[in-house]
Amino acid sequence: MVDFDTYCIDRKNPTPSEIFLYLEEVDSCCPKCGTPFSRTKDSKFVKGYEIAHVFPNSPTPVEKTILQNVRIAGTNSEDPLNKIALCHDCHKYYDDNKSVELYDEMFDLKATKHKALEAKKLISNQNIESELTQIISKLASLSDLEIDGLKKLEYKALKVSDKIEETYILMRRRIESNVLQYFTFIRQEFANLPLDSFRFDTMALNIKHAYCTLRDKGLDKSEIYKQMTNWFERKTACDVEACSIMVSFFVQDCEIYEELP
Numbered sequence: 718m719v720d721f722d723t724y725c726i727d728r729k730n731p732t733p734s735e736i737f738l739y740l741e742e743v744d745s746c747c748p749k750c751g752t753p754f755s756r757t758k759d760s761k762f763v764k765g766y767e768i769a770h771v772f773p774n775s776p777t778p779v780e781k782t783i784l785q786n787v788r789i790a791g792t793n794s795e796d797p798l799n800k801i802a803l804c805h806d807c808h809k810y811y812d813d814n815k816s817v818e819l820y821d822e823m824f825d826l827k828a829t830k831h832k833a834l835e836a837k838k839l840i841s842n843q844n845i846e847s848e849l850t851q852i853i854s855k856l857a858s859l860s861d862l863e864i865d866g867l868k869k870l871e872y873k874a875l876k877v878s879d880k881i882e883e884t885y886i887l888m889r890r891r892i893e894s895n896v897l898q899y900f901t902f903i904r905q906e907f908a909n910l911p912l913d914s915f916r917f918d919t920m921a922l923n924i925k926h927a928y929c930t931l932r933d934k935g936l937d938k939s940e941i942y943k944q945m946t947n948w949f950e951r952k953t954a955c956d957v958e959a960c961s962i963m964v965s966f967f968v969q970d971c972e973i974y975e976e977l978p
């Protein structure tokens with residue numbers, strides 16, 4: 718049961734660095750309707766966001782009844798874990814139409830966004846080998862003719878469905894397609910690298926370490942795939958599709974995801 722007297726404290730304006738955190742969490746777009754926060758009006762930039770309380774800072778008597786048994790985040794209502802950036806319209810709708818369903822949805826949205834940002838930060842300092850960049854870059858520039866000539870993996874060698882359940886069926890199909898098409902090529906490219914300057918097992922351990930960091934942070938498989946792809950993209954500045962093909966390679970190669978029980 719929520720203890721309103723201790724949780725709901727005086728309103729505190731967010732500091733500039735807290736605002737930066739809230740905007741970063743939602744990629745500077747309203748997480749409810751997708752509206753970008755940077756807007757122009759009469760050729761001037763205007764602020765398109767507001768910082769909303771997930772659990773109200775000063776609940777009305779009706780809200781106190783509705784929300785008496787919900788989950789709360791942080792130590793009090795002014796904790797950054799209880800605030801989220803929204804556009805003006807979504808903020809107003811949320812404040813004017815409180816229900817347990819809407820509250821739970823907002824609570825989960827904030828928790829997911831916050832967790833994903835925390836996870837992104839945890840792996841962002843981890844560098845990746847320049848050889849990996851070279852191969853991703855090569856993937857991005859393969860012509861149709863070259864792709865036709867690649868040796869493909871046999872279907873029966875696929876291990877992806879041993880690790881990804883039906884819940885993620887679209888992602889699984891995409892990874893399987895990437896693996897069938899490119900796995901043999903990528904493995905050969907790694908094998909062609911000079912042993913004195915590159916160790917596949919050391920690199921694979923780095924990838925595994927990044928995966929475990931995201932998994933232990935509680936991200937689901939689809940969010941892990943997205944974060945790993947974005948990590949490769951940020952570190953290599955290569956095409957995002959080529960980065961996702963490389964992530965798929967590591968799924969098949971067992972650095973990402975464990976076998977299902």
Ligand SMILES: [Zn+2]
Pocket residue numbers: 747748749750751752803804805806807808
């Ligand atoms: Zn909105």
